[in-house]
Structures are given as structure tokens and as C-alpha cells.
Amino acid sequence: xxxxxxxxxxxxxxxxxxxxxxxxxxxxxxxxxxxxxxxxxxxxxxxxxxxxxxxxxxxxxxxxxxxxxxxxxxxxxxxxxxxxxxxxxxxxxxxxxxxxxxxxxxxxxxxxx
Amino acid sequence: xxxxxxxxxxxxxxxxxxxxxxxxxxxxxxxxxxxxxxxxxxxxxxxxxxxxxxxxxxxxxxxxxxxxxxxxxxxxxxxxxxxxxxxxxxxxxxxxxxxxxxxxxxxxxxxxx
Numbered sequence: 342x343x344x345x346x347x348x349x350x351x352x353x354x355x356x357x358x359x360x361x362x363x364x365x366x367x368x369x370x371x372x373x374x375x376x377x378x379x380x381x382x383x384x385x386x387x388x389x390x391x392x393x394x395x396x397x398x399x400x401x402x403x404x405x406x407x408x409x410x411x412x413x414x415x416x417x418x419x420x421x422x423x424x425x426x427x428x429x430x431x432x433x434x435x436x437x438x439x440x441x442x443x444x445x446x447x448x449x450x451x452x453x454x
Numbered sequence: 455x456x457x458x459x460x461x462x463x464x465x466x467x468x469x470x471x472x473x474x475x476x477x478x479x480x481x482x483x484x485x486x487x488x489x490x491x492x493x494x495x496x497x498x499x500x501x502x503x504x505x506x507x508x509x510x511x512x513x514x515x516x517x518x519x520x521x522x523x524x525x526x527x528x529x530x531x532x533x534x535x536x537x538x539x540x541x542x543x544x545x546x547x548x549x550x551x552x553x554x555x556x557x558x559x560x561x562x563x564x565x566x567x
Contacts, residue, residue, distance in 0.1 A: 373554045384458075384544050384558030385497065430496050434554050440487070441510055442556065444496030 353451045360418040362448050364431035367412060371433035374407060375442065376416045380427045385444075388416070390434070418450075426452045457481060458547050458559035466565045467535050475530040475562045477545030485509075485548040486528040487556060488520060490541045497544055503528055504551045532564075540566045 354360045366374070372393055377385035391398045391405045391414075398405050404417040414431050428447040435441050457480035467473050479486050485504045489497035499512035503522035517533040526547070532539055542563050546556035 375554060382560070384546070384560050386558070387555045390554045432496070440485075440502065440548065440551065440554065440556075441499050441512065442487070442497075443499065444489075446494075446496050 350446075351449045351451065353453055354421045355453050356421060356423060358421055360416075360421045360425065360450060362416045362418075362429050362431075362450065364414040364416075364445055365412060366414060366431070366433055366445075368433055368435065368443070369409070369412070371435050373434040374405070374414050375432045375434055376403075376405060377430045377432060377444070378425075378427045379430065379447070385430060388429075421450075421452050423452045423454060426450055458545060458557050460543075460545050460559035460562050462562060463560065464563045464565075466567060469535055469537060469566055471535050472531065472533045473535060473564060475532075475543050475545075475564070477528045477530070477547075477559060479526045479528065479545075479547030480557050483547035483549050483557070484526050485551045485553065486522055486526065487546045487548070488528070488530045489544040489546065490514075490539075491544055491561070492541045500530070502551075509551065535566045537566050540564060 373390050375390040376388040379385045389400045402419045406415045430444045430447045432442050432444045459478045461476045487502040488500040491497040501511040502509045506522045519531045521529045542561040544561045546558045548556050
């Protein structure tokens with residue numbers, strides 16, 4: 342069945358360093374891959390998405406890389422800040438008349454001041 | 455803040471009871487999706503509503519049902535509550551049914567005892 346998973350449950354990064362969060366997926370039919378950030382007590386917040394026919398997309402301080410050959414997705418956060426501390430989810434979006442988003446289990450990013 | 459509001463924020467119910475959770479979508483958003491998030495896990499897609507009709511459903515039994523109203527607000531109803539229904543229930547609205555970017559509310563924490 343389809344699944345989206347993460348390699349590391351927790352990632353600790355020094356403030357100012359770059360963070361890389363990795364994700365493996367298994368459903369090759371996904372149209373989009375999405376990264377969400379969830380802070381404690383809040384709902385997930387959309388960060389960035391990438392269409393399945395792309396291999397790189399950049400946003401403000403974030404870059405998402407997609408490697409379809411090995412079914413791997415990563416989120417790079419430049420100059421990590423304390424406000425980046427949260428759980429990060431990769432998710433896949435398969436549209437078949439509706440947008441069904443399948444989330445992975447999440448990686449907790451801890452930023453060390 | 456996303457503009458998506460959910461009520462109530464917390465709720466305690468007894469096994470076998472029924473519950474209704476409410477969601478006000480962001481202004482102008484015509485698509486609402488509901489997710490169940492168990493502790494320490496990623497959100498699981500329950501269903502999506504568009505134009506007041508269920509537009510797609512995840513692997514949840516029929517005792518999970520919903521409604522969408524003409525103003526695009528939505529309700530999630532769960533009948534015959536089970537202990538395993540204890541979770542954070544998240545509502546997300548999107549500008550269009552084809553949008554990949556979803557805006558989540560803060561969720562309703564349901565505890566079934």
C-alpha cells in the first residue's frame with residue numbers, strides 16, 4: 342500500500358546551521374509532495390510543495406529535493422532558527438478527483454541555541 | 455493564524471456516545487478536509503467535502519460522517535465512539551478542490567473514556 346515515512350524521528354541542530362530532514366515514499370503515482378511544519382498545540386502549517394515532475398524547488402530559507410529514482414524527498418532549512426523547532430511531516434498528494442494527502446510519521450527538529 | 459477555526463478545542467466523551475465537531479473554513483475556501491491525528495503520529499485523511507458533497511474518503515468506517523454547509527463551514531460527526539477514537543481532529547480548508555496548499559485549524563482534542 343501507499344506509505345510515506347521518515348528516516349530519523351529526532352534531529353538536533355545548532356542555531357545558524359543548516360538542517361536536512363529526509364523522507365522516503367513508496368507511492369510512485371503521487372502528483373505532489375509536500376512538507377508541513379507542526380508546532381506544539383497547533384495544526385500543521387504548509388511549508389512548500391514540489392510537483393512530481395520536478396527535482397528541486399526553493400522557497401524562503403527552504404529547499405525541497407525530490408529523487409524519484411530512489412523515492413526520496415528532503416527538506417533543507419538554511420540558517421536554522423529557534424522558531425524552526427517543530428515536528429516536520431512529509432506528505433504525498435494524490436489527486437483522483439480530490440486531494441488526498443497522506444502524511445508520514447514526522448521528524449522532530451530541535452534547534453540548540 | 456490560518457483563519458480556520460475549530461470548536462470545541464477540547465472534548466471528553468464516553469464510549470458509545472456521539473460527537474459533533476465544527477470547522478469554519480478560511481474566507482473564500484470552498485474545500486474542507488478532515489484528519490485524525492493520534493498522539494505521536496501524522497494526520498490521517500478522513501474525508502473531503504466540496505460543494506456540500508463528500509468528495510473523497512480515507513479508510514474510516516461509516517460511523518464517521520460529515521456535512522458541509524453553503525457557507526463552506528463543515529461538521530464531523532462520529533457515532534458509537536470507541537476508545538481508539540481519542541485523537542486530535544484537524545480541519546483543513548483549501549481555496550479550490552485542486553489546491554495542494556491546505557490551511558489547518560488548531561484542532562479539537564477528543565478524549566473518549
